[in-house]
Amino acid sequence: MPDDSPVLLVQRDGPVQTLTLNRPQALNSFDGALHDALTAALKAAAADASVRCVVLTGAGRAFCAGQDLSDPAVAPDPRPGATPRDIGHLIEARYKPLAMLLHDFPVPVVAAVNGVAAGAGANLALNCDLVVAARSASFIQAFAKIGLIPDCGGTWLLPRLVGRANAMALALLGDKLPAQEAARLGLVWRVVDDAALDAEVRALAGRLAAMPSRALAETRRAFAAADHLTLAEALSREADVQRRLGMSHDYTEGVTAFFAKRAPVFTDR
Ligand code: LHQ
Numbered sequence: 001m002p003d004d005s006p007v008l009l010v011q012r013d014g015p016v017q018t019l020t021l022n023r024p025q026a027l028n029s030f031d032g033a034l035h036d037a038l039t040a041a042l043k044a045a046a047a048d049a050s051v052r053c054v055v056l057t058g059a060g061r062a063f064c065a066g067q068d069l070s071d072p073a074v075a076p077d078p079r080p081g082a083t084p085r086d087i088g089h090l091i092e093a094r095y096k097p098l099a100m101l102l103h104d105f106p107v108p109v110v111a112a113v114n115g116v117a118a119g120a121g122a123n124l125a126l127n128c129d130l131v132v133a134a135r136s137a138s139f140i141q142a143f144a145k146i147g148l149i150p151d152c153g154g155t156w157l158l159p160r161l162v163g164r165a166n167a168m169a170l171a172l173l174g175d176k177l178p179a180q181e182a183a184r185l186g187l188v189w190r191v192v193d194d195a196a197l198d199a200e201v202r203a204l205a206g207r208l209a210a211m212p213s214r215a216l217a218e219t220r221r222a223f224a225a226a227d228h229l230t231l232a233e234a235l236s237r238e239a240d241v242q243r244r245l246g247m248s249h250d251y252t253e254g255v256t257a258f259f260a261k262r263a264p265v266f267t268d269r
Contacts, residue, residue, distance in 0.1 A: 008037035009059065013202070015052035015209040017045045024060030029068035030120065035094045042101050049269050052209035054105070055201055056128060057112040066119025066142060066152075091151055095120055099153040102127040103224065106269050108208045108216050112201040113179070113188070118142045123152035126161065129220055131188040132204065133179035134197045139187060144174045160227070162187050212250035212266040 009020040019041050021028035028034075045051045058064055067074055067090075074087050102109055111128035118140040125131050125139075133139075141158070143150050150158060150171050158167035162185045170177065170187075179191045192200045208216070218241050226234045245251055250268040257264035 006037070007031075007034045008041055010041050012051075014206075015050060016055060016202070016205040017041075017048075017051045017053070018055040018057065018205075019045075020057050020059050021064050022059040023068075024058075024062065026068055026070075027062035027065035027116065027118075028058040028060070028121070029065040030094070031068040031071045032073065032094075034068075035098070039094075039098060039101065042098075042105070046101070046106055052107050052213055052269070053205045054107060054109045055112055055205050056109060056124070057201070058114050060115070062115040062121075063111075063113045063117040063137065064121025064124055065116065066121040069146070095152045098124070099127050103220070105220075106217050107213045108211075110201060110205055110208065112197055113137045113139075114194075114197060116140065116176075120152035120154075123150060123154040123157060126157045126187070127153050129216070130190075130204065130208075132190050132192060132197065132201055133182060133188045134194040135179055135191055136194050137179040137191075139170075139177045139179070139182050140174060141170045142174050144172055158187075161185075210263075210266065212248075212254065212264075212268060214248060214250060214268045215245055218245065 003025070005022060007021075007023050009022050011018045011020070019038065021034060021038070023029060023031070023034060042054070045054050069075060073090055074085055076085060077083070108130065109128045111125035111131045113125050113131060113133040114137060115134065116138050117125050119142040122139045122141060141150050141154060143154070149155065154171070158170060161167075162170070166185050177185075177187070179188065182188045183191045222237065222241060225237055229237060248268050250266045253266060254264050
C-alpha cells in the first residue's frame with residue numbers, strides 16, 4: 001500500500017512553528033521530496049511575520065540519518081564503466097541552500113534532537129541556533145564511513161563548536177557520540193530526559209518567541225562574521241549593528257518596559 005503521509009509535518013502553536021521530518025521508515029533521511037518540503041516550509045516561516053521561533057525535530061526513533069543513500073540521485077551505480085554520479089551537484093542544489101537558509105533565518109531555530117542524527121542530519125541540527133538533545137539521542141559524522149567528507153556545513157561548524165582536535169576525531173572516526181558526551185564537548189547545548197524533550201523544547205521555543213527576534217538573528221550573524229574579523233573590526237561591526245537595532249521598535253520597547261517594570265512586548269522581525 002502506498003504511504004501517502006506527508007514527509008514533513010508542519011504544526012503551529014501560537015508564534016512557534018514546529019517542523020517534523022517524517023520519513024521514519026528511513027530514519028528521516030533526506031530524499032528530494034523531504035528537501036523540497038523542508039526548504040519550502042522554512043521559506044514560508046521566514047516570510048510569515050507571525051512566526052517567531054521554529055523547532056526542527058524528527059518523527060519516530062531518529063532525528064535524521066542524513067542523505068537517503070538509496071535515492072537514485074546519489075546511489076552509486078556499481079556496474080563497471082557506469083558514469084559516476086555528480087553528488088556535488090546535490091550539495092550545491094540542496095544542502096548549501098538549506099544551510100544558508102538557516103544561517104540567514106530571521107528568527108531563532110531550535111533543533112529538538114529526538115534520536116540518532118547522522119551525516120547531514122547531524123549537521124542539520126548543528127546549523128540550528130540551539131540544540132536540545134534527548135538523552136538517548138546520538139550524533140554521528142558518518143561521512144568517512146562512505147568515503148565522503150562532512151557536508152551541510154560540517155567542515156565549518158565542527159571545528160568552531162568543539163575545536164580542531166575533537167572535530168578531527170569526530171569526522172575521521174565517524175563514531176557514534178552519545179548526547180551526554182556531545183553536550184560535554186560543546187557540540188550541543190543541553191541534554192534532557194527523553195520524556196521531557198517535548199515540554200522542554202516547547203518552553204524554550206515559547207521563551208525565544210517572546211524575545212526580540214531581530215536582535216537574536218543579528219547575534220547569530222555577528223558571531224559568524226566575527227570569525228574573520230580582527231577585534232577592532234568586530235567592535236566596529238558591533239557599533240553598526242547596534243546603531244540599526246538602536247533605531248528599532250524593540251529597543252524602545254525593551255528600555256521602556258524595563259523602567260515601567262513590566263514585561264516587554266517585542267514585535268520586530
Ligand atoms: C537509511 C539511511 C540512509 C537510507 C538508515 N539512507 N536508508 C550528501 C550528498 C550525496 C551523497 C551522500 O551524502 C550526503 C550527505 C550525507 O548525509 S552522507 C551520510 C549519509 N548517512 C549515513 O551514512 C548514515 C547511514 N545510517 C546509519 O549509519 C545507521 O542507519 C544509523 C547509525 C543512522 C542508525 O543505525 P540503526 O539504529 O542500527 O538503524 P538501521 O541501520 O538498522 O536503519 C534502519 C533503517 O533505516 C534501515 O532500513 P531497513 O529497511 O533495513 O529497516 C536502513 O537501511 C535505513 N536507513 N539510514 N541514510
